[in-house]
Amino acid sequence: MTTLYRATFLHTPENPFTHVDALRAESDGGLLVEGGVIRARGAFTDLSAAHPDAPVTDLRGGLLLPGFIDTHVHLPQVRVIGGLGLPLLDWLDQCALPEEARMADVAYARGVARDFTRGLVGAGTTTALVFGSHFAGAVDAFFEEAALTGLRAVAGLVVSDRLLRDELHTTPERAYAEGKALIERWHGVGRAHYAVTPRFSLSASEGILDACAALMREHPGVRFTSHINENTREIEVVRELFPGARDYLDTYERAGLIGRHSVLAHNVHPSDRELGVMAAARCTAAHCPCSNAALGSGFFPLRRHLDAGVHVALGSDVGGGTGFSLLKEGLQAHFMQNLMPGGVPLSPAHLLYLATKAGADALDLPDVGAFEPGQQFDALHLAPAPGTPLDAVFRHAASPERALAAAFATGTPGDVARVWIGGDVAHTRA
Numbered sequence: 001m002t003t004l005y006r007a008t009f010l011h012t013p014e015n016p017f018t019h020v021d022a023l024r025a026e027s028d029g030g031l032l033v034e035g036g037v038i039r040a041r042g043a044f045t046d047l048s049a050a051h052p053d054a055p056v057t058d059l060r061g062g063l064l065l066p067g068f069i070d071t072h073v074h075l076p077q078v079r080v081i082g083g084l085g086l087p088l089l090d091w092l093d094q095c096a097l098p099e100e101a102r103m104a105d106v107a108y109a110r111g112v113a114r115d116f117t118r119g120l121v122g123a124g125t126t127t128a129l130v131f132g133s134h135f136a137g138a139v140d141a142f143f144e145e146a147a148l149t150g151l152r153a154v155a156g157l158v159v160s161d162r163l164l165r166d167e168l169h170t171t172p173e174r175a176y177a178e179g180k181a182l183i184e185r186w187h188g189v190g191r192a193h194y195a196v197t198p199r200f201s202l203s204a205s206e207g208i209l210d211a212c213a214a215l216m217r218e219h220p221g222v223r224f225t226s227h228i229n230e231n232t233r234e235i236e237v238v239r240e241l242f243p244g245a246r247d248y249l250d251t252y253e254r255a256g257l258i259g260r261h262s263v264l265a266h267n268v269h270p271s272d273r274e275l276g277v278m279a280a281a282r283c284t285a286a287h288c289p290c291s292n293a294a295l296g297s298g299f300f301p302l303r304r305h306l307d308a309g310v311h312v313a314l315g316s317d318v319g320g321g322t323g324f325s326l327l328k329e330g331l332q333a334h335f336m337q338n339l340m341p342g343g344v345p346l347s348p349a350h351l352l353y354l355a356t357k358a359g360a361d362a363l364d365l366p367d368v369g370a371f372e373p374g375q376q377f378d379a380l381h382l383a384p385a386p387g388t389p390l391d392a393v394f395r396h397a398a399s400p401e402r403a404l405a406a407a408f409a410t411g412t413p414g415d416v417a418r419v420w421i422g423g424d425v426a427h428t429r430a
């Protein structure tokens with residue numbers, strides 16, 4: 001099926017941190033989509049002249065953006081968003097882990113997976129790197145729900161063998177066996193990919209990190225994700241637990257877990273050595289600014305990441321973060337860079353890139369992240385309700401870039417009118 005979408009669209013096929021004029025906008029644009037794939041892009045008048053028979057979907061009056069790509073979000077935490085006022089380790093004990101233990105019940109986990117996938121897609125997220133659950137049945141339920149909504153899910157079994165709570169602990173042998181079975185069941189099936197996911201070095205022995213590395217070695221193409229350098233107390237404990245490691249990154253590096261397919265969440269307190277290794281390995285730091293503020297973890301040193309050449313993308317970190325919207329994460333990133341000494345001034349182009357193409361590069365998914373011919377039509381239509389302030393800005397904006405800035409400043413999931421994944425409608429606002 002072919003459709004010609006008529007819209008004001010923006011995208012960042014290039015990286016605005018390294019390319020000038022990276023923001024591409026078309027005020028009265030056209031995207032010709034055939035079988036879920038973008039076949040042509042340009043001015044609407046040109047495309048409609050070249051394809052006069054293509055049915056037109058008219059999306060004028062809002063903004064069409066590439067689907068958002070969330071590079072760090074926790075499945076079992078959707079129902080505990082908003083546990084404000086605690087630092088990381090207390091928040092885990094009091095808010096996150098009791099809820100994560102409930103995921104042992106597959107029926108409960110399925111309900112959570114529904115809330116979670118709806119939350120993501122309703123916010124305009126079309127691809128996500130998801131911290132699954134400590135329970136394999138819950139991870140299966142999540143992949144099934146993701147397939148039903150169409151979400152592009154990169155996810156895995158979360159594994160830990162110490163310092164959480166007994167119900168959440170496994171063994172290296174079980175972590176390996178359950179991970180292998182999940183990889184065989186889900187990796188590369190439909191839109192799903194698998195991510196090997198030790199929770200963090202604080203809760204992972206060397207034995208379980210070695211089991212993770214074995215899965216990575218035996219299944220080329222699976223992704224790796226974990227946490228790093230989020231909270232100063234966490235870092236102290238990791239230092240005590242791994243006396244032979246040079247730093248936090250080294251706990252993963254020695255196990256052979258750091259490479260092109262590694263995404264490390266937070267990295268608020270990195271050393272220069274860690275940044276150098278991350279850059280050389282071409283791995284990604286998933287920046288989660290709302291979580292960093294909510295848990296009081298600190299200011300993300302974006303300038304140091306960029307100077308070192310470390311790739312950075314955005315994550316919502318639900319439920320340490322405050323919701324699924326990458327518009328809000330973009331705004332919070334902008335605020336925090338504004339407030340911190342030596343912060344990086346972030347333009348609307350930077351925010352859009354961090355929320356889209358940067359995530360596609362992090363996950364090595366070249367078919368998504370922008371509106372390039374040959375890419376999948378993953379998109380969201382931001383169309384605020386008439387009479388709202390964002391609608392007023394949209395109607396009077398001097399340029400698409402000004403409208404985009406306002407979308408990051410005030411947009412919410414309520415402004416997401418429709419979401420497409422691979423050309424299929426995955427969400428329509430009620």
Ligand SMILES: O=c1[nH]c(=O)c2nc[nH]c2[nH]1
Pocket residue numbers: 074088092096199200227230291317320
């Ligand atoms: O923000 C975070 N959320 C978590 O669930 C978590 N687990 C380990 N480290 C973490 N950090």
Ligand SMILES: [Zn+2]
Pocket residue numbers: 072074227265317320
């Ligand atoms: Zn996290």
